[in-house]
Structures are given as C-alpha cells and as structure tokens.
Amino acid sequence: xxVSTVDRAISQKEKVRxxxxxxxxxxxxxxxxxxxxxxxxxxxxxxxxxxVLGGIFAxxxxxxLTSPNGKLLSSETYNKVFSAHGIIMVFLFLVPVIxxxxxxxxxxxxxxxxxxxxxxxxxxxxxxxxxxxxxxxxSILFGGVDTGWTFYTPYSSIYANGNVALCxxxxxxxxxxxxxxxxxxxxTVHKMRAPGMTWFRMPLFIWxxxxxxxxxxxxxxxxxxxxxxxxxxxxxxxxxFSPELGGDPVLFQHMFWFYSHPAVYIMMLPALGVINEIIxxxxxxxxxxxxxxxxxxxxxxxxxxxxxxHHMFATSQSMYASMVFSVISFLVAVPSAIKVFNWIxxxxxxxxxxxxxxxxxxxxxxxxxxxGLTGLYLSSIATDLHxxxxxxxxxxxxxxxxxxxxxxxxxxxxxxxxxxxxxxxxEFWGQLTAILMFVGFNMTFFPQFIAxxxxxxxxxxxxxxxxxxxxxxxSLGASVLGIAFILPAIxxxxxxxxxxxxxxxxxxxxxLEWTIPSPPTTFNFPENDLPVVTWEAxxxxxxxxxxxxxxxxxxxAFEWRESEEASV
Amino acid sequence: MAHVNPNPKPVPPQxxxxxHPSAWVYHFTFGFLMIMLGVTVALYYLDLDxxxxxxxxxxxxxxxxxxxxxxxxVLFFMNVKNGTRLTWLWAALGFIWALLMGxxxxxxxxxxxxxxxxxxx
Amino acid sequence: MSLHALETVGVGDDxxxxxxxxxxxxxxxxxxxxxxxxxxxxxxxxxTEVMFFGALFLLYSLYRVLYFNAYLEAHQFLxxxxxTLNTMVLLVSSWSMVMAVYxxxxxxxxxxxxxxxxxxxxxxxxxxxxxxxxSKKFGEGLFPDARFNYAKALTMHHEESKASGNVxxxxxxxxxxxxxxxxxxxxxxxxxLAAPTAMATLAGAPDKNQIKEAVPSAAWGTFEHExxxxxxxxxxxxxxxxxxxxxxxxxxxxxxxxxxxxxSKHHCVEDYIPLELxxxxxxxxxxxxxxxxxxxxxxx
Numbered sequence: 010x011x012v013s014t015v016d017r018a019i020s021q022k023e024k025v026r027x028x029x030x031x032x033x034x035x036x037x038x039x040x041x042x043x044x045x046x047x048x049x050x051x052x053x054x055x056x057x058x059x060x061v062l063g064g065i066f067a068x069x070x071x072x073x074l075t076s077p078n079g080k081l082l083s084s085e086t087y088n089k090v091f092s093a094h095g096i097i098m099v100f101l102f103l104v105p106v107i108x109x110x111x112x113x114x115x116x117x118x119x120x121x122x123x124x125x126x127x128x129x130x131x132x133x134x135x136x137x138x139x140x141x142x143x144x145x146x147x148s149i150l151f152g153g154v155d156t157g158w159t160f161y162t163p164y165s166s167i168y169a170n171g172n173v174a175l176c177x178x179x180x181x182x183x184x185x186x187x188x189x190x191x192x193x194x195x196x197t198v199h200k201m202r203a204p205g206m207t208w209f210r211m212p213l214f215i216w217x218x219x220x221x222x223x224x225x226x227x228x229x230x231x232x233x234x235x236x237x238x239x240x241x242x243x244x245x246x247x248x249x250f251s252p253e254l255g256g257d258p259v260l261f262q263h264m265f266w267f268y269s270h271p272a273v274y275i276m277m278l279p280a281l282g283v284i285n286e287i288i289x290x291x292x293x294x295x296x297x298x299x300x301x302x303x304x305x306x307x308x309x310x311x312x313x314x315x316x317x318x319h320h321m322f323a324t325s326q327s328m329y330a331s332m333v334f335s336v337i338s339f340l341v342a343v344p345s346a347i348k349v350f351n352w353i354x355x356x357x358x359x360x361x362x363x364x365x366x367x368x369x370x371x372x373x374x375x376x377x378x379x380x381g382l383t384g385l386y387l388s389s390i391a392t393d394l395h396x397x398x399x400x401x402x403x404x405x406x407x408x409x410x411x412x413x414x415x416x417x418x419x420x421x422x423x424x425x426x427x428x429x430x431x432x433x434x435x436e437f438w439g440q441l442t443a444i445l446m447f448v449g450f451n452m453t454f455f456p457q458f459i460a461x462x463x464x465x466x467x468x469x470x471x472x473x474x475x476x477x478x479x480x481x482x483x484s485l486g487a488s489v490l491g492i493a494f495i496l497p498a499i500x501x502x503x504x505x506x507x508x509x510x511x512x513x514x515x516x517x518x519x520x521l522e523w524t525i526p527s528p529p530t531t532f533n534f535p536e537n538d539l540p541v542v543t544w545e546a547x548x549x550x551x552x553x554x555x556x557x558x559x560x561x562x563x564x565x566a567f568e569w570r571e572s573e574e575a576s577v
Numbered sequence: 578m579a580h581v582n583p584n585p586k587p588v589p590p591q592x593x594x595x596x597h598p599s600a601w602v603y604h605f606t607f608g609f610l611m612i613m614l615g616v617t618v619a620l621y622y623l624d625l626d627x628x629x630x631x632x633x634x635x636x637x638x639x640x641x642x643x644x645x646x647x648x649x650x651v652l653f654f655m656n657v658k659n660g661t662r663l664t665w666l667w668a669a670l671g672f673i674w675a676l677l678m679g680x681x682x683x684x685x686x687x688x689x690x691x692x693x694x695x696x697x698x
Numbered sequence: 699m700s701l702h703a704l705e706t707v708g709v710g711d712d713x714x715x716x717x718x719x720x721x722x723x724x725x726x727x728x729x730x731x732x733x734x735x736x737x738x739x740x741x742x743x744x745x746t747e748v749m750f751f752g753a754l755f756l757l758y759s760l761y762r763v764l765y766f767n768a769y770l771e772a773h774q775f776l777x778x779x780x781x782t783l784n785t786m787v788l789l790v791s792s793w794s795m796v797m798a799v800y801x802x803x804x805x806x807x808x809x810x811x812x813x814x815x816x817x818x819x820x821x822x823x824x825x826x827x828x829x830x831x832x833s834k835k836f837g838e839g840l841f842p843d844a845r846f847n848y849a850k851a852l853t854m855h856h857e858e859s860k861a862s863g864n865v866x867x868x869x870x871x872x873x874x875x876x877x878x879x880x881x882x883x884x885x886x887x888x889x890x891l892a893a894p895t896a897m898a899t900l901a902g903a904p905d906k907n908q909i910k911e912a913v914p915s916a917a918w919g920t921f922e923h924e925x926x927x928x929x930x931x932x933x934x935x936x937x938x939x940x941x942x943x944x945x946x947x948x949x950x951x952x953x954x955x956x957x958x959x960x961x962s963k964h965h966c967v968e969d970y971i972p973l974e975l976x977x978x979x980x981x982x983x984x985x986x987x988x989x990x991x992x993x994x995x996x997x998x
Contacts, residue, residue: 126725681756
C-alpha cells in the first residue's frame, strides 16, 4: 500500500488530536465509560454479535427447508432453531439496533448536547442488554426454546419443554434495557437541546427516535408484565392464561400484541428516521413537508398502539373487534405513505448522489413499500383468514423488518461510519453490498410471498412437494444475502485498520454532527461552547451560496468547524 | 469513572428551581387521605348496591374515592401542582395510556353479540 | 441519580442552612435543566410503572367482569381490617416521605433522617402485615399453585364465621356446592379418605387429588370448575400484591441507602434530588395500593 507523504502527515496529525476513541485505551475505560459514543460502539459490537448468531439460525432454517422431508434437523430441533432465530433477531437485534447504536451515538450530537441526560443509566442499559442477551443465549444453548418468538400460551406456560422461563426472564431484562434507553432519549430530547434547537429545527431522525422512545416507554412494560405472568404460570402454576384453569389464552395474545405490534414501529421508526437524513444529505435538499414527516412519526406511534387486534383475526376474538382493528390498521398506512411520498418528492429534481448509503436507502424505500402494501392484504379480514400463519405473513414481516429496519440500519451505518470511527470505507464495496443485499433480499423473500399465497404454512418443515421450488429459490437468495452480510464485515473492519482518515464532513451534509471533527471528542462540543442553532434542519440551499462563511450565520458551531478543518 | 467533570459548576446555594408549598399543605393532604380512606371502608359496609338497588354504584363511588386520593397524592405529595407543563404531561400520559388497554374489553364485550337474534340464520 | 458528578460545595450545619446545595453535571447547562431532567426522567419511569401495573389492573378488571361472583366470594378471605391498617400505614409513610423531601430541600439533615426513619418503619410494618396475611392464605390452601384447595378454605371460613357469629356475607352457592360434593364423597365406597368424615379432613390438611379420587361424581367436577375462577382471583391477588410488595422492598432498600448517606454526611446527598426522586417513587407505590385496596378487599 502506498501512502503519500502528505497523507501520512495528515494521518499523523489526526492521531495527535484527542478524540473519544483514543482518550483512553484500557478495558476498564470502555466497560465503565459513561460516554454515549463509547456505549454506542459497545452496543454496535454486541448487537452485531447477536445478529451473526441469529443469522446462523436463519441459515439453518433455510438449509432445512430446501428439502420437503425435513432431512437435516429433527422436528424438535427445527422448532428450536426457528424460535432461536426469531427471539434473537426481534429482542436482541431489531428492537435495540438503531436506537441503541446509531441513536445513542448521534442523538446528543444532533441536538447539540454533550451527552445524554443520564450517562450512567445509559451504561446500565448496555449491561442489562448483555445480561438479558446472555440469559436468552443460555436458554437457547442449554435446553432450547421451541415456542416461537411469540411465546403463545398455554404452550409456553404449560407444555413446552426446555428453558422457556429463563428465556422469558432474559427478554424481560432486555426489555428493561430498551426502557432505560428510551427514557434517556425522551429526557434528552426534552431538556438537553442546544440553544436555538427548537422542536421544528430538529433533524427528523430525532423525531423518529423520540416517537420510538415513547412507544418503548408505553409498550415495553406491558409485555414485561405479560411475560412475567407466563414465567409465574410456568414455575408456580398460577392459572391466568391457562384455559384448563379458567383463564383465557387469547388474553395473553391481546396483552402480548399490545406491546409487540407497537414494537414493530420501535423497529421501523428509527429506520424511517435514518432514511430522512440520508435522502436530505444526498439530494442536498430540505425534506419535502418536514412537519408532515415529523408528525407522521408521532401518528405512527399513536396508531401503532390501537391496531394490536389484527394479529388475532383467526382466534376467538369477536368479529366486531376484528372489524374495528382492521379499519384502524388500514389507517396506519396513511402516515407511512406520507413518509414515502415525501421522500420521493424530495428526490424529485434533486441532484441525487448514488453513494452506498443512498443505495441502501433507495433499496429501503422499495422494500418498505412492498412490505407495507402486503400489510394491507393482512389487515383486511377476508384475505387475512386465508393468509394467517402462512409464508405470506413471514415474507411480509421480513420485508418490513429486514428490508426496512435492517437496510435502514445498514444505510445509517454507512452514512455515519466516518463520523463514528473517523475512517472512510471503500465506496465500491459499499455500493456492491447495497446492490447485492437488495437483490439477495428479494430473491429470498419474494418466493415466500408466492409460496404463502399458495398455502405453505409457516413453521413447518415437512411440506407438500409443490412448494419445494419456492423454498429452494428462497434458500438460494438467502445465500446471496448471506454474502451481502459478510462483505460489510470485511470492508468495514478493513477500513478501521487501513481506511483513509475521514474529514469532519465527508458527505457535505448539514447538521450539527457534521460540524464537529470525526471522530468526535469526548464531550462532543468544546467546553462551555455549545452550538447556537439559528438555522432550520436540512438547510441545504444555504450550502450553494457558501454555507459557513456567510455573514448572516451566527458564531458558534460552524465557525468552529472551519477552524477544525483548517487545522487538518 | 471514565471521565470526570473537569470543570464542575458550583451553584449558589439559594437556588431553588421548583416552588415548594409549606408543610401545612402536606398535613392537610394527609388528613384528606385518611378521611377518604374512612369513606371507602364505610362505603363497603354500607353497601350502596344493596341500598340503592343499582348494581355497580359501590364500585363507581369506591373508584371515584380512589381516584381522588391518587390525584391528591400526585398533585400535592408529588408536587405536580408546581411542576412544569412537561411534568403535567407525563403525569397524565401514563394514566390515560393505561386506559387504552381497555380496548381489550371491546373484544370480550362484543363476543356474545354474534349470537344476537337476526345474526343467526 | 447523578451521584458521582456532584462535587462538594461547603456543607453547612443542620438548621443553619436554608437550602440544599446542588452541583451541575457536565452534560447540563444549569441547575434548572438538571433538576428538571431528573424530575422528568423519574416521571417517565413512573409512566412505565403505570403501564406495568396498568396491565395487571386490566387483567383484574377483565376477570372481574367475567367471573364477578367468584370474585365476590373469594374476596371474603381477605381481611378488611388488615387491609385498612395497611392502607393507613402506607398513607402515613407517604406523609413522612413528603416531609423528608421537604426537610431535604430545606437542608435539614436530621429531620430528613427522622422522617425517613418513620417511613422505613411504616414500610416494614406494611410488609409485616402482608406476611401475616400471606401466611394465613398459605395455611388455608389459597395459594393458587397446584395445591390450591378452595374447599378447605371455604370450610375453614365457614367454621370461623359460625364460631364468631359474624356472617357478613350471604352463604355462598359454591360453598353449598362444595358441601354437596363432600357429602357424596362420604357416601362413595372404598376410595375413602383416612379420616372419619371428609368434612373433617378438609378442615385438616387434605390432598386435593385424594378428594378428587374420592368424589367421582359430577358435583366435584362442577365445583372444581368454579374453584378455578377463585384460583384466578387469587393468582391475580398474589401477583399484584406480590409485585407491589417487591416495589415496597425496593423502596425500603433505596431509603436505607439514603439514610446511610444522610447519616454519614456523604456528599452525594447534599443535593436533595435523590431524595426527591425516591420520594416520587414511594408515592407511586402508595398510589398503586390506593387502587389495590378497594379493588381487592372491598368488593361488594
């Protein structure tokens, strides 16, 4: 590798500058840190670990389903494998992934704060996550859980073998980790915004994180108590959800989905927020209809709480309740559609730069739209009764969860990677990954729509011969998807070692996070000098007339950024 | 700790950010709570349902008493009365949102409707 | 609670200081922002707690609507006197807690200790009463696990109220049903219980499965169906009061820590905020009980 002398000089000069990464190197300085950026990095690493684990289980499922006769795994093992995949991916990956890693890192910086409101609570949240994750992992390794990630009673409370109670306690604790994160975000957004950072000057990512935190705070306790009741029922034999003892198992589903449907929006909203940032930055335009997008996040959070019954159309739920839930479920499509329309309008006549994070974002929009529209099939009772518990449902929520939350995360990770690590990754590999992921994803999950429509039930590994072609197609796609996930692990790690130093603002984006050096210093902003915000979010039109050195801008962050860059 | 506040900002001691009522407010509130407790228990023995012949009166009155007690605690003991608008908002939000779960009743109440006359053909 | 970031700023002697000292952590701009953040944070936490208990109250009310008669009957096993006493104890503790916070804001350290002590004693008394009530339920076979034995409890309760001549509740249909089932058990051949009469056995410590075997008739089946509803009531009772008790215990631990810090003049309690936050928590625990008491003990 040939590094020019100029580059070397720059990199050496960069090394001298103190940042949050090189301020201390001991293990203790990481494990006892209260710096939101370090905690975010710890979250990033641990979440990635669980993602790999969940991915391995997904690979096993796909491998098993290539044959209609269930040759590879026994039925019991198969149940345990898909349950492990679901539990790990939902509770340990999708729920915390964007808020706890990217959100944790970016939220204080983007609103101009030195840290979250409660730094030690933030650290506690990571420990709770690790304890909960450890317990879930232990339950999977020793005994296994075969209830599926939904833990439906009375199977989970009475009949299931294995370590269900331990796993439930793990989920309970992991839930507290997201509650503490959400609480921290709410207080931070309310009380820690920099001078001049009004609500309608906040980046839309922050709005999304705020809405997410509200859902976390209002929803998670309900599922926590519900799962706790299952634990009690399982260990002590109380009879709250057990039909044998006069309880109602459908009540469990009501309470479970009262959280778990909003949880879908816990996973989606941050991703939707990330996409706003990237589209604005790559089109160099203000997000069209900023207020509408901001309020659509809140609307999704509110509507998300009153649609839980659409998971229970095929249970003993009364048909009148089902009708109400069906109608409200259709309504959720409105705020989601507002977002998509506004992004498209933003891109219209913008100078769209097709960087890798933008490719991820574009993929996101496509997949999210498909996922959202197929959701309408499922919220209409007549079609849902046909499609309940088929691969159509599986494909639908993977389009939303993987195509949405995961691509949103990849997009955000690529966008903020230079800021978080101070290193540039290889753009070519990034773009290749984005395309590969989009293609592989569609190859994996589109056949599942067809198989589901034809009647392939979910969670079965013995199936009729006629579905095999779709399963094989899906498994082929999964291997492409697998490669697409291995690639970023390689080139992002490589960038840490040999990547170019990132400048403070490599994408020419606006926003407070791009006004400070990459990687940021420990308290983000200079001592006693928080930025004073006098501009709207996404003020890209100023950029064209020379953003930063015009007289109309107040002193503060931008001026300081310039001096930083000058020193580089 | 990884980073210690390099420049602590001491605050003049006279700083008080929230208004605090005098101790008498607390004593009165306490008295009110005790009286209301007496009312609840008395209600139970009176059994308004049987007296008035209307089912559920006792429950409603008992819940009203409980709500008034809780409100007194929230407003005076927890000092929401002098709190900011944000505190008011949060204080209200939890109690209102918990009611949302009452939507589950929608299901249980309407399950029997299917068997009403006219629906069964 | 921001304990480590608080730096010492001149401790005054008790009574001489009008107000508590506070220090601002680095992430905050000023003391107002910091205090409000903590208060809002605590309230946000309480919102999660409200949702937590809210779900339980929902369970309670749903089954109350479905199985009202079983609730009405089962609640007579809860002693209103103990319940009232416990409510009073908690209200007193709430008052002393608020007085402790008040003294803390005024910087009166000794008063804080005294009031926290009163609160601690009340909390301990509450838990004491709770344990008396619980052990009584265990003795009557009302703990709703597999050994739940409603027939025994009904019999014991019947004997008790006959002895004391206090019959507040009308004779319950379920008791009649249980009695019938037991009569049949006496008539049933061979599979009998060891004791002379099934009734006497029930008042003793019988095994539920034994009774089941002894009473093969439909009467016992019906009774068991009914007793399951009571079992749900006690499941909810034990879950709710149990989780409430756990909250009380956590509160006691927190108060104990505070008392230790105030006692040893630890610098973290120069700021009254930790006290105020624990106070908020304690009042919330109180509010939960304010609702639990009429809903559990006073069903009519």
